[in-house]
Amino acid sequence: MYKSLFVHRSRYHSISKLLFWTLLFLVVIFFVFFRPPPTPDSSRRLLQDGPDWKSRVLKSARPKSGTNRRRIVLVTGAAGFVGTHVSAALHHRGDGVVGLDNFNSYYNPSLKRARRALLERAGVFVAEGDINDAELLKKLFGLVKFTHVMHLAAQAGVRYAMENPASYVKSNIAGLVSVLEVCKSANPQPAIIWASSSSVYGLNTKTPFSEEDRTDQPSSLYAATKKAGEEIAHTYNHIYGLSITGLRFFTVYGPWGRPDMAYFFFTKNILEGEKITIFEGPDHATVGRDFTYIDDIVKGCLAALDTAKKSTGSGGKKKGPAQLRVFNLGNTSPEPVGNLVYILEKLLRVKAKKDVLPMPANGDVLYTHANISLAQRELGYKPSTDLKTGLKKFVRWYLDYYGYGKKSSV
Numbered sequence: 001m002y003k004s005l006f007v008h009r010s011r012y013h014s015i016s017k018l019l020f021w022t023l024l025f026l027v028v029i030f031f032v033f034f035r036p037p038p039t040p041d042s043s044r045r046l047l048q049d050g051p052d053w054k055s056r057v058l059k060s061a062r063p064k065s066g067t068n069r070r071r072i073v074l075v076t077g078a079a080g081f082v083g084t085h086v087s088a089a090l091h092h093r094g095d096g097v098v099g100l101d102n103f104n105s106y107y108n109p110s111l112k113r114a115r116r117a118l119l120e121r122a123g124v125f126v127a128e129g130d131i132n133d134a135e136l137l138k139k140l141f142g143l144v145k146f147t148h149v150m151h152l153a154a155q156a157g158v159r160y161a162m163e164n165p166a167s168y169v170k171s172n173i174a175g176l177v178s179v180l181e182v183c184k185s186a187n188p189q190p191a192i193i194w195a196s197s198s199s200v201y202g203l204n205t206k207t208p209f210s211e212e213d214r215t216d217q218p219s220s221l222y223a224a225t226k227k228a229g230e231e232i233a234h235t236y237n238h239i240y241g242l243s244i245t246g247l248r249f250f251t252v253y254g255p256w257g258r259p260d261m262a263y264f265f266f267t268k269n270i271l272e273g274e275k276i277t278i279f280e281g282p283d284h285a286t287v288g289r290d291f292t293y294i295d296d297i298v299k300g301c302l303a304a305l306d307t308a309k310k311s312t313g314s315g316g317k318k319k320g321p322a323q324l325r326v327f328n329l330g331n332t333s334p335e336p337v338g339n340l341v342y343i344l345e346k347l348l349r350v351k352a353k354k355d356v357l358p359m360p361a362n363g364d365v366l367y368t369h370a371n372i373s374l375a376q377r378e379l380g381y382k383p384s385t386d387l388k389t390g391l392k393k394f395v396r397w398y399l400d401y402y403g404y405g406k407k408s409s410v
């Protein structure tokens with residue numbers, strides 16, 4: 001009996017040994033042959049460690065020689081619509097500019113790459129990376145003493161917030177905090193100008209919207225994250241002495257624009273003979289927007305930067321009260337969405353196939369209209385492009401960029 005038990009045990013041992021070695025063999029094979037490829041983050045980090053990356057950052061950050069410009073600006077979201085235009089304008093006047101963008105796929109990143117190519121041809125380097133990457137931000141601030149941060153990176157779009165709410169929290173709240181954290185610890189601290197939104201007025205019915213009006217009734221998660229951003233700005237200003245200016249943009253449009261916006265995809269659909277939907281409010285109320293042309297917005301951004309006072313703290317310590325501002329940047333001449341479509345039809349010489357439908361409960365608001373007196377007074381902001389002129393410039397760019405023929409009136 002002992003013998004049979006012994007035989008049984010030794011057989012048991014050899015089976016478990018065999019199992020053990022087979023398992024080990026499989027694990028080794030898995031790691032050698034099926035190891036996951038490096039994540040985009042780690043391969044990006046390799047790029048960021050190269051000497052070429054550093055020298056490109058430093059070169060781009062240098063203000064134009066022969067001018068007395070001293071400003072060195074970090075532009076986040078530099079490959080975005082507003083970011084590209086603002087970076088180009090800052091560089092053009094001689095400021096040092098370093099861009100940062102994560103090239104996410106909210107809309108076709110090839111448009112973002114094309115914008116980056118445009119900037120790089122002009123001499124602006126756009127580093128690839130995320131505003132939530134604290135290590136990357138530290139590295140940039142370690143290399144360059146930024147005087148200003150133009151924080152334009154964000155998850156944009158009102159209606160997409162219902163599809164992907166987490167992306168709004170990640171970019172517009174966590175991302176903003178990450179940028180403010182690196183700014184507060186910098187020595188000297190930069191002044192910050194950042195993109196808020198007209199959507200913070202939410203269900204406010206008092207028009208035109210003034211900075212003093214209530215903004216505690218956001219109608220979309222997008223608006224709520226922008227409103228949260230304004231409160232977060234207050235906190236960092238209060239605790240750390242950061243100089244912060246928030247800009248409430250009103251439906252910005254123009255060349256190199258965002259394909260998720262109505263004027264952009266209406267143009268595409270009209271040209272391709274696809275239907276477009278025009279929303280209307282209860283009792284057939286007209287839906288309207290204070291559409292604002294990109295060049296006017298750029299002027300407003302630069303004026304905000306030029307009038308920003310220095311932050312008062314350094315290395316995470318406040319030394320005194322600092323500037324905290326918020327401005328409407330709109331056109332102050334709202335237009336019904338139907339009018340936008342009418343102008344596009346004329347410019348494209350194509351009749352749109354339209355459906356007029358009640359506005360779904362998707363976070364949209366009925367109407368926006370900016371009171372811009374404060375920006376006029378403090379920034380000298382004076383928008384000068386009407387919707388027809390602005391759309392003409394947009395359509396000209398669109399036809400050229402997407403390679404359409406000449407069948408239009410522009």
Ligand SMILES: O=C(O)[C@H]1O[C@H](OP(=O)(O)OP(=O)(O)OC[C@H]2O[C@@H](n3ccc(=O)[nH]c3=O)[C@H](O)[C@@H]2O)[C@H](O)[C@@H](O)[C@@H]1O
Pocket residue numbers: 156157158196197198199248249250251252260261262263276277278279287288289337359364365366
């Ligand atoms: O002002 C702002 O702060 C916001 O402006 C735009 O948001 P929105 O004004 O909703 O711009 P679009 O998405 O281009 O819509 C423009 C108008 O077209 C209407 N629309 C949109 C889509 C559609 O299929 N049909 C339609 O009639 C909307 O109701 C809205 O009145 C931007 O997308 C936001 O990122 C920005 O923050």
